[in-house]
Amino acid sequence: MKEYYKNSYLKEIDTKIINILDKDYILVKDIITYEEKGGQSSDIGLVNDKYEFITIVKDNDVYIKIDNNPFKVGDIINIKIDWNHRYNSMKIHSAQHLLSGLLYKYYNIQTKSVHMQNNFSIETDQKEIEKDIILDLEKRFNKAVSENKKIKSYFIDDDNIKLRRSIKVKENIRIVEIEDYDKIACGGLHVNSTSEIGPCYYLNSEKVRGHIRLFFIVGSLLDDKVSIWRKNSDFITKLTSSCDNKHIESIDKVFKEKKELEYKVIKYQKEIIENKLSNNILIEEVSDIDLNLYFQVTKNYEDVFICAIKKLDNKYNFIIIDKNNRINNLKDILIENNAKGSFKDNIYRGIIDFNILDLIRKNLNE
Numbered sequence: 001m002k003e004y005y006k007n008s009y010l011k012e013i014d015t016k017i018i019n020i021l022d023k024d025y026i027l028v029k030d031i032i033t034y035e036e037k038g039g040q041s042s043d044i045g046l047v048n049d050k051y052e053f054i055t056i057v058k059d060n061d062v063y064i065k066i067d068n069n070p071f072k073v074g075d076i077i078n079i080k081i082d083w084n085h086r087y088n089s090m091k092i093h094s095a096q097h098l099l100s101g102l103l104y105k106y107y108n109i110q111t112k113s114v115h116m117q118n119n120f121s122i123e124t125d126q127k128e129i130e131k132d133i134i135l136d137l138e139k140r141f142n143k144a145v146s147e148n149k150k151i152k153s154y155f156i157d158d159d160n161i162k163l164r165r166s167i168k169v170k171e172n173i174r175i176v177e178i179e180d181y182d183k184i185a186c187g188g189l190h191v192n193s194t195s196e197i198g199p200c201y202y203l204n205s206e207k208v209r210g211h212i213r214l215f216f217i218v219g220s221l222l223d224d225k226v227s228i229w230r231k232n233s234d235f236i237t238k239l240t241s242s243c244d245n246k247h248i249e250s251i252d253k254v255f256k257e258k259k260e261l262e263y264k265v266i267k268y269q270k271e272i273i274e275n276k277l278s279n280n281i282l283i284e285e286v287s288d289i290d291l292n293l294y295f296q297v298t299k300n301y302e303d304v305f306i307c308a309i310k311k312l313d314n315k316y317n318f319i320i321i322d323k324n325n326r327i328n329n330l331k332d333i334l335i336e337n338n339a340k341g342s343f344k345d346n347i348y349r350g351i352i353d354f355n356i357l358d359l360i361r362k363n364l365n366e
């Protein structure tokens, strides 16, 4: 008997084992453990406060599975479900119904599919949804939560009932109704009132199969997220010495200053390279200069020889610019020494296993 349909708040039960399959799969008389279905996750928990179980459907029955099951048919066992996990998935499921109900009632937007793990999402039937509508939806949601509307579930035999989404089944239909906001057929478990769901926060959206999919966060995951946001905000407040309504301005200012400084550093580095190039030859190892700067500096030089290397772990990045072919067979020399990279138009860039400065000096003097 599925006790969870009579009372979705049953956290534990003492019940009799009536069947065992494949040694580890246990079927009990009174089932309070919910199986994964309709996007809602399945229950986990403990048997006799000791044995971890998961919930699995086998042969159309809801079994719990314990690794190395020590029990036999006829035993009375205590089943305790992980209430945090279950209560959170009930909140997420009710939040999804409320959001889908509001989308339909106020904006005529239908729900195509839902995902209810962690940050839950609703795939709508729309190609685009304006941000204002989503923020308005979030407001309506939180208003409905504050109104403490009843959430009821019941079975009916009626094919004329008006539901958010029509169904083919005509008998034994399980209805989940959120007072004033939503009515739909659903086999999932829900909280008893909208106030239990708590606030909901819109995260972001993406396009899937040509439809907008909206992501939300609710329940304990939202609590976790809020503490991350608070931590981030405190960090930025400390870092920028600004209050939270000035964070964007402060960060923007910091990044602009950083960019200006980077620009200045590059300008100075270029000037240093130019100064060193007084006799048109430069051979050096550097640690803090982007090798591409040598290329940029010498673009307009007609006669220049540069070899600059930079250590990278146990190899060397190099750039050699030899506009007047001072080393005739430079490409061959590099290939012979296992250099990898691009060698064309008198510009040689790549990576090599050793410090090549002495080798280059030797060939340049020959």
Ligand SMILES: [Zn+2]
Residues within 6 Å of the ligand: 038, 093, 097, 185, 186, 187, 188
């Ligand atoms: Zn549902």
